Amino acid sequence: xxxxxxxxxxxxxxxxxxxxxxxxxxxxxxxxxxxxxxxxxxxxxxxxxxxxxxxxxxxxxxxxxxxxxxxxxxxxxxxxxxxxxxxxxxxxxxxxxxxxxxxxxxxxxxxxxxxxxxxxxxxxxxxxxxxxxxxxxxxxxxxxxxxxxxxxxxxxxxxxxxxxxxxxxxxxxxxxxxxxxxxxxxxxxxxxxxxxxxxxxxxxxxxxxxxxxxxxxxxxxxxxxxxxxxxxxxxxxxxxxxxx
Numbered sequence: 001x002x003x004x005x006x007x008x009x010x011x012x013x014x015x016x017x018x019x020x021x022x023x024x025x026x027x028x029x030x031x032x033x034x035x036x037x038x039x040x041x042x043x044x045x046x047x048x049x050x051x052x053x054x055x056x057x058x059x060x061x062x063x064x065x066x067x068x069x070x071x072x073x074x075x076x077x078x079x080x081x082x083x084x085x086x087x088x089x090x091x092x093x094x095x096x097x098x099x100x101x102x103x104x105x106x107x108x109x110x111x112x113x114x115x116x117x118x119x120x121x122x123x124x125x126x127x128x129x130x131x132x133x134x135x136x137x138x139x140x141x142x143x144x145x146x147x148x149x150x151x152x153x154x155x156x157x158x159x160x161x162x163x164x165x166x167x168x169x170x171x172x173x174x175x176x177x178x179x180x181x182x183x184x185x186x187x188x189x190x191x192x193x194x195x196x197x198x199x200x201x202x203x204x205x206x207x208x209x210x211x212x213x214x215x216x217x218x219x220x221x222x223x224x225x226x227x228x229x230x231x232x233x234x235x236x237x238x239x240x241x242x243x244x
Contacts, residue, residue: 076230080177083232084202084223092170094160100130104226104233113143113152113163115188115220115240134160146243163239169221173204181205182220194224194236201225201236216242 078086083102090098103109108126112118123140125133133156142152142159154162167173174181178196180188180203190201201224208215224236 078232079230080200080202080225080227080232081175083225083234084175087223087234088170088204088221091165092168094134096131096134099234100127102232102234103127103130104235107226107233107235109234110236111142111159111164112236112238113159114146114243115190115238117189117193117236117238118143119193164221164237166239166241167206167209167219169204169206173206173221176203176205177201179203180220182218188238188240190222190224190238194226198227199224199235200227200232218242 087099087102089095090102103126105127108124109130110117110119110122110124112122121141121143123142137155139153139155140159142154142163144151152159152163178200182205194201201222204221204223205218206220207218209217209219219239219241222236222238222240223234224238225232226235
């Protein structure tokens, strides 16, 4: 019996030692490769649980803050400044559909290249005509150049470039409603053609584009609206600038 016990003790050689140390490896790999089984190694699991914890939403964080109140109530017509802002944006972006939407449905819109409005020779277009003017290649006589008497004969795209949006009026201009920003006297007749009883106008005025010109390159753009209560319909766009 003592000999058998001695033989048994001697048979527990180190050759069998790797077996118990490998089993945890196989067990862990099986757990990691089995779908739906959580990883065994805590250091790998801990960041998933704690690095981006789901915040508990409070009423303040779950409810968006109320937007600031608009300048006019929903469904109400825009005031004169809002109407002018919409038109000046349409002019800057050459959005003729939007511009046409503001044109007076019966009177149309008159384009005047200078402050003095010529009710006989200035060209007038209907809403439908305005919508396609930029693509119209036809040249038209818009007026005579002040000072020289030469004919202003341009297609609408060129007239637009020289006598409508020839500066960034939306970004750079001063704005006034029913009064002119310039101090010097002009030959304009805006209030005679568009009586203040049923018209409003907004002037966009740029005092100069080049400092070297010392203000001699000022320009203005007037948007004239016929008013009917709270409604505003565009009836005139008047351009003005310094003329030698």
